[in-house]
Amino acid sequence: MQEDATVIELNPAAAGDTAHEPAAQREAGTVRVAAIGDVHVHETASNPYRDLFTEISDTADVLVLAGDLTDFGKTREAEILAEDLRHCKAPIVAVLGNHDHECGQPEEVKRILRQAGVCFLGENAHIHKGVGFAGVKGFGGGFGRHMLGAFGEAATKAFVAEVQQECMHLEIALRSLRTERKLVVLHYAPIEATVVGEPEQIYPYLGSSRLAEVIDRFDGVSAVVHGHAHRGAHRGETPKGIPVFNVAAGITKEGGRPYAVIEV
Template sequence: MPDDAPPPLRIAAAGDMHCQPSRAEEARVAFGALAGDADLLLLAGDLTTHGQPEQARVLADAVRDLDIPIYSVWGNHDWHCDQIDAIQPILEDAGVTILERDTAIACVSDVEIGIVGLKGFVGGFPGSHLPDFGEPLLRTVYRETTKDVEALDEGLKAIAHCPFRIVLMHYAPSTSTLIGEPETIWTMLGNDRIAAPIAQHEPDMVLHGHAHAGTFAGAIGEVPVYNVSVPVLGQDFWVFELSGLERATAPLH
């Protein structure tokens, strides 16, 4: 790196924290350790164990004093008790911006980082796709992913001008980061329909969680895909460095 080059941007990422009151001190220590070591925090869903307000407060208390932008998506665990409307204000009050089929631009050291966030959904991969056929409930699942694909396409168009572009989701968009999970459950871990706008628009990287026994690094074409589920990382967070005005995603511990 030239002597006059700006320092790389440090992006901390993790998913599947599954916060709950019995682990409040653990969460406080983990997030507190990021102070001074990250410029941006991205959370890939499953913030809570069952989506209950007392669990959301654990995360809120842990991140409240972090002086960096924080963006997150929902995970399936966060929806379990169907209390999203109760837990979202708790997290937002602590500085967490929830993205659901939405975009955000974080300005870090005068550099714009565009983020498209969505939960994603089940749906499958070659050989196991859920069809747009049959019972209305099954076709509703298919339509949910259609909405994701359309939102991601529009979101990536909206942040096309940003020097760095990141897709943040919970479910996996590629089998490359599911390796290690039984293939019989891949349909429930994500879908590859969401890969089309990623391949077309080529963001700098895609982050997801959900697959606890999956693989850390994969790809969709030339786009790096990282499974940042805490069980996969084997640690609390992974810090990526982004430098220069070209794709450069060097993962660092």
């Protein structure tokens, strides 16, 4: 069992300009985060996000990728995304999504994207200019009084155990951070409000309140971002009042961008 998380100071991506520092960050003293999930890069795509990542380099201090980076978790899909990410000069942190596991090679997807400068959360927490980043993929199980309990068949207990394990890793990562400001990155939703718009029948597969319970136990969490719910709502908050942003690419966001801009 993992006992502690490693905290790493983020540097700009290997392909980027180490002197890059957007004026907004210098003037306001905040870290500007661009967050997007569910880009679902397909193996037949040709530079689908190159221009977007170049734009983000000029407007944000950190790029956050909230899972479902590939369509089926194929090697070629990861390679195409990596090619585009090399045009992002800002540091990049990410978690994988369920689609990235489809081909059974999530570690290979990570390996390819790490070569493009992506820092994966989960096993590590990261810090950039005083802001701590912690995250995991998360898992389903439902929300509030409708949460699935670990009762009955072994398959049901295994389903609940999966989100409990994800929660444990998230708690370890958050505990390792000593920063006053923190941003949590997930793929699955931690609250019901940001999945509203999806069919209610699939809510249990879109996220779990157990994730929010962990987040609310820690001081200094400025915001949470997630994806997965393509037809959900952009914004909600945890029971403690921490802002939660659904940053799936298809969700309508301020300014009409496919990514959210969050100042931490």
